[in-house]
Amino acid sequence: MSRRIFLASALAAGLIGPVLPAHAQQPDVYRIGAILSMSGSAPHYGTVMSRGALIAIDEINAAGGVDGTKLELAIEDHKSGNTQAAVAGMNRLITVAQSPAVMSSFSGPTVAIAPISKEKEVFVINGGGVSLRMIGVSPYMFHNRSLATDLAAAAVHRAQARGFKRIAQIAGKSEFGDSVIAASYEVAKKLGLEIVAAEQFATDATNIDTQVAKLRASRPDVVLNWPTTPQAGLVVKRVREMGMSQPVISMEWTGEDTKIAGVANSNGVEVATDYFSPTADNAMGQRFYNEYKQRHGEDPDFYAANYYEGVHVIAELIRRAKIKGGNYWNGARLTEALWEDPSFASVYGGKMTFQKNGVALKRVAILEVADGQLKLKEFMAARTE
Template sequence: MKTLLRPLAAAVMSVALVGGLAAGASAQDNPKSYKIGAILAMSGKANWYGKVMSQAIEQAVDEINAAGGIDGVPLEAVIEDHKSGVAKEGVAAMNRLIDLHDVQAVLTSFSPPTLAIAPIADEKGIFLLNGGGVSSALIGASKYLFHNRSLASDLGRAAATRAHELGAKRMAQLAWKSDAGESVIKAVEPYWTGTLGGEIVATESMEVGATNIDTQMAKIRASKPDVLGLWLFSPDPGLAIKRAREFGMKMPIIGIEYNDQIAKLAGKYAAGYEYTSDYFTPAEGGWAKKFADGYEKRYGEQPEFYAANYYEGTYVIAELMRRAKAKGIPIKGDKLAELLRENPVFDSVYGGKMTFQDNGVAKKRVALFKVDDAGKGVFQHYIEVK
């Protein structure tokens, strides 16, 4: 009996402990701070994303607080983990954010956890802003869900446009076996074969984070494409570029993402890689430069696309909170969403303004970049998708 009681007692105690902490944390009517939640990939396969996103959020919060917070009330970020895209972890995190931290706005990432928390957001009226997940399935998942990132499908179509400019006819595509990769295939295929009159000669899939893609490359090479589309995300385009070039493939390679991680993996083969992206180079000056400098000072590395989106997202939420205070409405998620729809224009760290469309997606200009011999992405021109 003793053996049975001991773990039982431990369990009871732990529940009591959780209960006590929960009670303590939620007792705040007149807050000392406003809390923003973030549900990111803080552990697991994709923890690199969690790292850059959380770093950028913290930077934004510190900047906002240094400038006086939300009308004198400081902002606070609570970072939660969805273990690299596990739906149930996202739900647990969401419940924790709402219950223990009384959070009204949450920065989310990755499709499965975002899809799983969308119903909770609807029910509790929590404002959601996604700057990472790119699946088309996310659109309209919740009436309080917004995206400050171009959908991968738009980037993919822009990349196809560029391939067409280059005079390519036979496209091979290598995509992530995930909602993100597949949404690009779904968008590009009809556009390429229909509007642009091209031909798809190979469609290969790779596991997210797979290291061995020799089979895919062999099949792509055998299909004799004149352009290779990489519908992959960090860091996998790096490996794909390297392997394609090693395999002796000389055709243009075009993708939808590029950053330090990719550059490192691709090494010398990165030169000549072209990609479409909605991230402007900080060299343009202004807010982008200020952000990039601050980020580099804090973390010792260049910020990239994902950091920028979550940095920007934090500012969007802060701005909405300010608007609510100015109007004297309580800071509640559903009210924040209403305020956003009322006036969907915000400053963008990408330069100028961005506008949230009716479907909740912020429209940003898509540009073409080309990697130079030093491994840097160089702005070429904007791309208009036909």
Template sequence: MKSGKLIGLIVVCVFMISISFSFTADAKEFKFGQILAMTGSGSWYGMTMERGTGIAIEEINAAGGVKGYNFSYVVEDHKSGLTTPAQNAFRKLTSIDKVSAILSSFSAPTLSIMSMAEQKKIIVFNGGASSPKLMNIPFLHNTRMLGDEILPFTLKYLWDKGYRTMATIYANQTAPISLNDAGKKYWESLGGKVVSEQMHETGATDFTSEASVIKAKNPDIILCPSTGLDVGYVIKAVRKMGIKAPICGTEHSGDMEKVTGDASEGYLFASEFFDVNSDDPWTKTFVAAFKKKFNEDPDFYAANYYELTYILKELVTRVVDKGGDPYDGSLLEKAIWDNPKFKSIYGGYMKFKENGTCEKPVVLFEIKGGKPMVIKKRSG
């Protein structure tokens, strides 16, 4: 009996000691959260974004961390754009993991957590979503160019080619709805006509009926501002119906061609231009590290989340230098405005604007041979 009590006492002591050690380790760890699309039709985005963050974390910790803090992250899943999982993830990250900063993606999940973020003073960065609704929200900073800034670039290109009528098909989600509105307004402001508009269910895979309606309207171009694999399924259905009109959008996920095969040839989309062949030394280092680890070039999503992790590093440095606690999100927010200029993985510097956006180089891509190729750069 006595030996039993002794063993019990030892177990309790070991448990207590291990807990105290873990708390000691946590005290010198800067943990932040990520709410990404890890499952569902947009899981490719989550995968590539997490890869970008992971490489940045490895580099930062290998260099000795930041002011005594090692970096780490916890990733949660919003299941490709759902708001309830995003809100649950936010509550978990802030109440259990006690993070002060979150990297988010997709418009609806990001928007759904922002009132809680403001209340709890959690700084949120978005490097993936593109809805114009993401502007002017306290504690939210976008390092991705928003859709209403880049969509006109694509539409103007097609307008200049002589196309005049447009059909649109878009998912019933925040970003596609607002992008469809922005695209439609811009097209009509040019003098063009929208002959058909169809909202589809997110995550659907058969769009042949919708394509049949588009075919009947015979538009010059088709705009599909949906996200993830939805775009691929739309393109596949449109081509399956024998429609040859150019298709443009705002997204291209790296796994889209698994759905479309060669049907995506000629698909047009504008986005930030992350040049993997850039001469910038930092870009070169990142591209080499990414290629070494994953045997492929990084895309701009991976670059954005890599860059965001370094922005967090800079913010933690500024806060700690002033004797502050980096687990206080309001201090991180304040630190941005000490100097809103940050080194950019795109080369040179990027500057946060007060409306929560930033400026990056934008180009127009066309899918050629199954790969996005730059066909036009935006001037100015």
């Protein structure tokens, strides 16, 4: 959906909305739930994700809401991955906020709320968690973040393209790290590359010297750096400090990582990721980028972008479902609306398409960090191994 259509429909909604009599199933406001990591050991995710979502909500509301009805965000906290907290939050969203559409984050909490999503027909869109375990657990659950395994495959292909033979990989000890390491082994084997080291550390560790020492001892050609922010930056900092000059390919890189690794160390790091860049041909991305920068004084990362995108997907689904009439403000109808046309405007530029397994396929880009900025080197076709 292009910006023009979006604006047009918003305009139309603004004109027509007020004159229509209130429908029986028409809520006063569309409350969208969000179960995010607002506190605990990794509260920064919650901070940026909620910012992204709020920008989308404000943007849509400023344009008159969805067909005249405003959106509202109800945030619940899963305390950086606590499943009981996530389930409590989900139940609160259903009972108190009465929200049939929820954005979730982190794999654990997302899997934990899946049975409720299935049972209560709650539409869930996850833009943060990457575990394979989230696939197929609820027919109403979708993911607008590429699977880590797909990204890992892209990174290994990239390593092969650059002529590397000996690969060392490092990851956090999480479902993310595990699935990525497993996937890389598979792809590397297929491509005839050797994995000479695979080290893991506790997800909240700040001390990874031992792991890096073992990486160094394995004398690799390239380091595949799987941790998420901010440990991606930490790995690069340590790798360089330990005198390793090998190229690094990361899966994720945000401004936070540059901050931690230091600008000098970050130079030359490659990033294989589903690509978010507010370039000229990407109006939605640019609009988001500018608003975020203006509000918070820093560049948005792709987590913020995913939740911005998530709100837009939900808004679009409401619009589609409402046209068909009846009691449309529920997860089943929203899901039905999604399958009508699983293609949506992406804040990454172009379209993303939800596949049968519920995961959106976005193109993978190879970026390079230069003076703290991400520069696009090339696009790679999205592939599912």
